[in-house]
Amino acid sequence: MPDLEAQPSPSPASRPVPLSLVIDDSAQRPPLTYSGRPSGRSSPQSDSPVYESALDSTAPLILVHDNDEEDGYDNDRDVERPLAMDFSSSDEENDDFDDSLSPLYQINGKLSIPPLPPFTIFIYLLSPYLKFGALLLPYYQLPLEYGLSGLLISAILAVVARHLLYLLARYLRNADLEDVVGNTFVSTKKRGRKGERRRDFFKFLVRFGTAVLRILLAVVYLHECAHFIFPLVSPMNALHKSSKELSLAVCAVVIGLLLSYPGSLSSRLVVYTTYLSVFTYLLWLAAISYLYTQGTLPINSERLKSGSIWEGLITTAFIFTSSNTLPLYASTKGTIQQFLFDDAESPFTLPTGTTPSTGDSTRRNGNNKQPLYRSFKFLSLLSIVLGLCFILPLVGFAAYPNENPRAPASPPVSTGYPEQYPDWRFPRPEEDSTPATRIQTYITPALASLTLLFGVPQLLITIPTFPAGSLKWLHNGHRHASTPEPLSKLSLVLKKSFVPLLLLILTCVTTSFKLSTTIWPFTAAFAILATYYVPAILHILAHTFKSPLSIILPSTYFSSSVSTTTTNTPRASFMTLPAPDPSSRPGIGGSSLSLNGNDQPRSSTSARHQASSSRQRLTGSQGEHDDLLQRKERALQKRQMRRRIIWDIWAWAIFFGGFVVLGVRARIS
Numbered sequence: 283m284p285d286l287e288a289q290p291s292p293s294p295a296s297r298p299v300p301l302s303l304v305i306d307d308s309a310q311r312p313p314l315t316y317s318g319r320p321s322g323r324s325s326p327q328s329d330s331p332v333y334e335s336a337l338d339s340t341a342p343l344i345l346v347h348d349n350d351e352e353d354g355y356d357n358d359r360d361v362e363r364p365l366a367m368d369f370s371s372s373d374e375e376n377d378d379f380d381d382s383l384s385p386l387y388q389i390n391g392k393l394s395i396p397p398l399p400p401f402t403i404f405i406y407l408l409s410p411y412l413k414f415g416a417l418l419l420p421y422y423q424l425p426l427e428y429g430l431s432g433l434l435i436s437a438i439l440a441v442v443a444r445h446l447l448y449l450l451a452r453y454l455r456n457a458d459l460e461d462v463v464g465n466t467f468v469s470t471k472k473r474g475r476k477g478e479r480r481r482d483f484f485k486f487l488v489r490f491g492t493a494v495l496r497i498l499l500a501v502v503y504l505h506e507c508a509h510f511i512f513p514l515v516s517p518m519n520a521l522h523k524s525s526k527e528l529s530l531a532v533c534a535v536v537i538g539l540l541l542s543y544p545g546s547l548s549s550r551l552v553v554y555t556t557y558l559s560v561f562t563y564l565l566w567l568a569a570i571s572y573l574y575t576q577g578t579l580p581i582n583s584e585r586l587k588s589g590s591i592w593e594g595l596i597t598t599a600f601i602f603t604s605s606n607t608l609p610l611y612a613s614t615k616g617t618i619q620q621f622l623f624d625d626a627e628s629p630f631t632l633p634t635g636t637t638p639s640t641g642d643s644t645r646r647n648g649n650n651k652q653p654l655y656r657s658f659k660f661l662s663l664l665s666i667v668l669g670l671c672f673i674l675p676l677v678g679f680a681a682y683p684n685e686n687p688r689a690p691a692s693p694p695v696s697t698g699y700p701e702q703y704p705d706w707r708f709p710r711p712e713e714d715s716t717p718a719t720r721i722q723t724y725i726t727p728a729l730a731s732l733t734l735l736f737g738v739p740q741l742l743i744t745i746p747t748f749p750a751g752s753l754k755w756l757h758n759g760h761r762h763a764s765t766p767e768p769l770s771k772l773s774l775v776l777k778k779s780f781v782p783l784l785l786l787i788l789t790c791v792t793t794s795f796k797l798s799t800t801i802w803p804f805t806a807a808f809a810i811l812a813t814y815y816v817p818a819i820l821h822i823l824a825h826t827f828k829s830p831l832s833i834i835l836p837s838t839y840f841s842s843s844v845s846t847t848t849t850n851t852p853r854a855s856f857m858t859l860p861a862p863d864p865s866s867r868p869g870i871g872g873s874s875l876s877l878n879g880n881d882q883p884r885s886s887t888s889a890r891h892q893a894s895s896s897r898q899r900l901t902g903s904q905g906e907h908d909d910l911l912q913r914k915e916r917a918l919q920k921r922q923m924r925r926r927i928i929w930d931i932w933a934w935a936i937f938f939g940g941f942v943v944l945g946v947r948a949r950i951s
Contacts, residue, residue: 407610408560421680434670436598445929446933468480489748507534508731510728527793596810610658815937
């Protein structure tokens with residue numbers, strides 16, 4: 283073996299090119315081998331592009347495992363697995379697990395919703411369903427065929443739309459709605475300034491639309507909160523009703539802002555507030571059920587009219603609207619990462635801004651299998667099913683109302699509210715009043731008001747922010763002078779106070795000028811389009827009008843690739859290493875240095891012998907492995923194609939179903 287002692291430092295021009303690292307997991311595992319340049323011996327695989335790229339300009343530094351204690355059975359089992367491809371039929375069960383740990387999966391390090399426990403995520407998924415739409419449903423008196431069919435169709439469409447967003451996030455490897463929309467409308471091949479400007483435009487559009495929707499929902503919640511609670515604090519014939527109701531609306535806005543002050547959905551205050559929102563709805567449902575059994579549930583005098591039926595169907599579709607699907611999905615992924623890698627006893631650590639990948643051993647070993655309650659698909663489906671169970675009784679109450687309530691509402695008074703809104707101005711109970719009358723007068727409106735008020739923090743906290751570079755797509759790439767420090771501080775203060783001021787102004791204007799008849803239909807239509815229609819359009823654009831991200835290779839690919847690549851390196855990954863230390867001799871010639879598992883020098887003759895033996899053993903069963911891999915690959919592609927067709931049908935059905943609904947609405951009106 284040539285002398286490897288330190289030599290004088292060479293000049294910068296003669297410094298060797300950085301080496302490459304090839305990780306080899308072949309059956310016969312040769313020791314670590316180092317050589318200064320490619321060996322002069324030829325091999326049948328030397329003409330392979332992969333082999334030439336690996337040995338370009340320098341010999342590779344091959345890092346392999348050397349375990350002499352492995353028995354022959356394990357070696358044979360490894361030989362029968364020339365490629366690290368897992369085609370097990372249980373890939374559906376590991377979808378969430380693989381997504382959370384894939385090296386291609388991006389969360390961008392800016393989760394709008396931090397990692398949360400599964401039960402908290404489940405409550406955040408369930409809470410939007412038990413809000414304003416459910417509170418209004420009993421007062422529309424929809425016939426059973428309309429109410430039940432509308433509710434079931436809305437629930438099914440909510441499941442499909444949410445799953446379409448989930449599949450898009452997995453397909454595009456990104457759990458941020460802004461990036462999903464940007465990558466859907468802008469080709470990934472456009473990486474120049476023009477492509478970035480288009481992506482920035484769509485990101486800004488998504489932020490703006492999400493902010494508008496959540497602000498409108500918060501305004502509706504706060505306005506109706508004041509409307510529900512007003513009869514409890516004001517006599518029937520009190521003067522200055524508008525000013526008192528405006529004061530209640532301002533108080534509701536202040537309380538909502540205080541509850542959302544922590545600014546994070548992981549805050550205990552916000553979490554407990556959301557829990558209380560669900561709990562107060564359950565109490566309200568129990569109170570409504572009691573009133574129905576006692577025959578005192580108020581009815582709407584406009585029942586069974588075409589306009590009322592249409593408004594009831596819109597409210598039914600509005601019940602299952604939500605806008606936090608992908609942020610909560612990303613939060614679930616972050617929770618799984620913490621569950622797997624933040625354990626004190628675990629030797630793994632999660633690097634900042636990166637997501638590690640699971641190895642094959644993780645899939646085959648059931649010890650680290652993801653629990654079902656941590657699956658986003660399971661939590662999403664469970665929330666919709668449970669929400670459906672909590673809303674189904676209201677459909678029966680609306681279909682078979684109490685025709686002659688024993689505690690009727692107050693005489694018709696021009697209140698300025700739309701006719702579909704329930705009027706809570708019931709006569710105050712006297713000494714001989716029944717418990718049902720007291721529940722109808724005090725308990726039911728108070729619980730409805732608290733349900734809406736406790737749902738406001740979840741909306742305000744998830745309003746997206748607009749960073750300083752949000753409008754850079756308007757600048758055409760030109761640089762602008764920096765803003766002076768006083769102006770930048772002033773703009774920061776205005777940005778922080780913009781949402782509270784806008785919320786206060788809109789709520790006061792809506793309450794004072796009775797604009798609920800305008801804001802509520804617009805908000806409901808906006809939420810329905812964002813929940814059901816947008817995921818279908820994104821799915822159609824991503825899978826129909828854009829080139830696929832994964833390409834189906836011809837059937838000859840596996841046989842040609844295996845026969846032309848180095849057989850003793852079935853799984854190889856290359857990475858650039860730093861240049862060797864100047865003390866090492868650049869012209870090391872044809873000599874080589876082999877290191878065993880303990881990093882001890884030894885001759886490379888045994889390594890060549892083991893590599894040759896491994897090549898001979900693998901060549902004998904190469905054809906069998908190729909056929910097996912091709913059969914498994916074709917079976918996997920067929921299964922995935924069937925799923926794609928099913929979800930394509932759902933997406934197109936939602937897309938054309940929207941036009942059908944608009945046509946029916948135009949015919950009714």
